[in-house]
Amino acid sequence: MSRRIRSDSSLQGIPEATIARLPLYLRALYALADRDIASVSSEELAAAAGVNSAKLRKDLSHLGSYGTRGVGYDVDYLIYQVSRELGLTQDWPVVIVGAGNLGRALANYGGFASRGFRVAALLDSDPLVIGSVIAGHRVRAVDDIECVVADCGVMIGAITVPAVVAQGICDRLVAAGVTSILNFAPVVLDVPGGVDVRKVDLSIELQILAFHAQR
């Protein structure tokens, strides 16, 4: 139980549920760091992130033993460890396809640039939009997908185009080498194995809310 080649996390996968909460912890940790708080207990951090303290401890234990018993966690050190686990110590160029309202919102989104993400390019198919400047980026033609992905080494793409063309854009992104896709179009994307898709569907969220509101 003592000799390991690498950290616990690398040997056996971290549960998906834990991964989904790490960004939440990270955000809470940054808020603490901004207030110059150097150390935090699992109880406090859990409250800030809106979760149970036992869950938080178990989640963090998957990354390793980065706390000090009787004291808590060092904020800066934990920020570094969580960031490293999430792969945020490197820079992630992201290509946004679709410069409509959602694409613009995404390009302008503050939280975007703050955590290692960078808009590599903003693409659209509308000749009236191509060439205009949004959030400091000159909008390029959607036909540039392949060279943008190749030139900038993009692995993450955001799809903010109408539903009917989303699958086509997705196929081109995947063919160009993108392995992770954030899909805002209300369609189920069909992708080959190894490609990761996360969907954000405002309509679905509203419908879930409606269910609860109706009781």
Next chain:
Amino acid sequence: MSRRIRSDSSLQGIPEATIARLPLYLRALYALADRDIASVSSEELAAAAGVNSAKLRKDLSHLGSYGTRGVGYDVDYLIYQVSRELGLTQDWPVVIVGAGNLGRALANYGGFASRGFRVAALLDSDPLVIGSVIAGHRVRAVDDIECVVADCGVMIGAITVPAVVAQGICDRLVAAGVTSILNFAPVVLDVPGGVDVRKVDLSIELQILAFHAQR
């Protein structure tokens, strides 16, 4: 097992995981209806929604027995039943607080109006924005929250304001009578019991993607 006051669904709650998938099924069903397909098997519908067919059948069984063995499900009938369960047979006025990029995108979002949701009002605190027209709605002052919620009977609110003021807006919405909140601000909202909050955080989704992209 035969005498019931109401349907199965009302007697014992439908699992949250199932609720979250019903809008997905509904979307697939509408797509089938658009293609004039009258009947569908669990296998086909599951493929269209991107889930396992056993899961789909179990999910639908929570609403009741609306299929026909050996045949499948009647598309229109199932649309009605799922819509009813989600509470989409009624009209839901939604108030959007924050007319920034995200608020505009939301107000312009097509899938918004299509499923029984309606923008009751679009609010902002910026005097330069108040009075302008976005997606057919004249932007009103954020101080009108209380009267908009009261006058229009709003139960659902979307928060697209900066993180620092989100909790304050949330408090006012709740005090005014809103029971369901869609939060786009990157903060954990503190709400009294009985109020339902769903969060959409683009940054969190990207970080999860980064983890998988990094392997």
Next chain:
DNA sequence: CCGACTTTGTGCAAACGTTCACAAGGGCGT
């Protein structure tokens, strides 16, 4: 140096969700 106190990290059990596999049950051709 020791003992009291605090907080982490984790075994364990319960709750929840998913998937399999098949009996139950309806349609359809004969």
Next chain:
DNA sequence: ACGCCCTTGTGAACGTTTGCACAAAGTCGG
């Protein structure tokens, strides 16, 4: 009317996630 075929609905097994409760381990005062 009957038997075959198809698909639903569901019991049971399995895997994942949560939460409790506590031992392990560190700090700190004396």
